[in-house]
Amino acid sequence: MRTLLLGLAFFAACDNNGRGHGADLGVTVGDASVPSPDGGMSCLATEPDQMGCACTDGPTRSCWPASADARARKVGICQDGTQTCNNGGEFSTYGACTGAVLPATENCTNGIDDDCNGTIDCNDPGCATQAACQTGCTNGQQRPCYTGPSGTDGVGTCHGGMQTCAGGQWPSTCTGQVTPTAEDCTDAKDHDCNHLPGCLDLFACILSPACMSTCTTPDPMCVCPMGSGDTATCPGNMHGITVGATLTNPGMTECCPCTASDCGDPACCDKAVCAGNAKCAGLTCAPLPSSCNGRVNADCDDFPEDCDEPCCPCRNCP
Numbered sequence: 001m002r003t004l005l006l007g008l009a010f011f012a013a014c015d016n017n018g019r020g021h022g023a024d025l026g027v028t029v030g031d032a033s034v035p036s037p038d039g040g041m042s043c044l045a046t047e048p049d050q051m052g053c054a055c056t057d058g059p060t061r062s063c064w065p066a067s068a069d070a071r072a073r074k075v076g077i078c079q080d081g082t083q084t085c086n087n088g089g090e091f092s093t094y095g096a097c098t099g100a101v102l103p104a105t106e107n108c109t110n111g112i113d114d115d116c117n118g119t120i121d122c123n124d125p126g127c128a129t130q131a132a133c134q135t136g137c138t139n140g141q142q143r144p145c146y147t148g149p150s151g152t153d154g155v156g157t158c159h160g161g162m163q164t165c166a167g168g169q170w171p172s173t174c175t176g177q178v179t180p181t182a183e184d185c186t187d188a189k190d191h192d193c194n195h196l197p198g199c200l201d202l203f204a205c206i207l208s209p210a211c212m213s214t215c216t217t218p219d220p221m222c223v224c225p226m227g228s229g230d231t232a233t234c235p236g237n238m239h240g241i242t243v244g245a246t247l248t249n250p251g252m253t254e255c256c257p258c259t260a261s262d263c264g265d266p267a268c269c270d271k272a273v274c275a276g277n278a279k280c281a282g283l284t285c286a287p288l289p290s291s292c293n294g295r296v297n298a299d300c301d302d303f304p305e306d307c308d309e310p311c312c313p314c315r316n317c318p
Helices: none
Strands: 060-063 081-087 092-094 142-145 161-164 233-235 238-243 252-257 295-297
Touching (some): 233 238
Antiparallel strands (some): 081 092, 142 161, 233 295, 238 252
């Protein structure tokens, strides 16, 4: 599922009441390279990667993979790829972004910006400690340096340091730099410098107690879901919402009655309160399978991600 691959399985966008749907969290992250806070990637026409977004069958568009550093796009050797609108039957969606030229490790002697950070060879901080760049210098002269993985400088807590010339030679170390370390799931900082701070870093924090949602005291008229994660379910006349969520706290998922303001949630579009609501257009509603025992999935708000959940009453799936 696309959201899982992006490390955002715990989170989804808030509605007008400030509540998040399902087991997801609405967050605003200052790093522009973080995927959109609705738990998936944005399908705005301006987004560089439209994988999974609806489209008109046939056309091919230029793209930049969502998994790549947004700062590197069209810098140095980096070039866009292409993605094609694939016919999926009733619904067509863009496929993967392929053919893009992505950042590589900087070659410090070839006169090319291999890592797509706007600097070339020995002017690249990543080359400062390489033998090819240990040239003579003037005492007191300084230059930036960074020995962390390509694409992590300036991301999260990571930043470069400085070298100071002494004895007519550059040092072999980089003073003051911060390179990636293990993610700390209890704060909102991106310690491993992968653009995913705190609980947003699914790969590092999925099993951390700090990032696990529990339901203890639901709001009036609401109940706790049965089960947890993607398989959690609510009574058939309710849908899942998340309250109290932050970057370091996944909040509490509870099951609440559908209201008119919830009609953007496919779990509510089969309810009388959402009959004829424009937000439900494009969804196909059908009776739940008997295996659902009259219960609905607590997280039915992201398609095609949730197409594998059988207990979503309304769907938008190929």
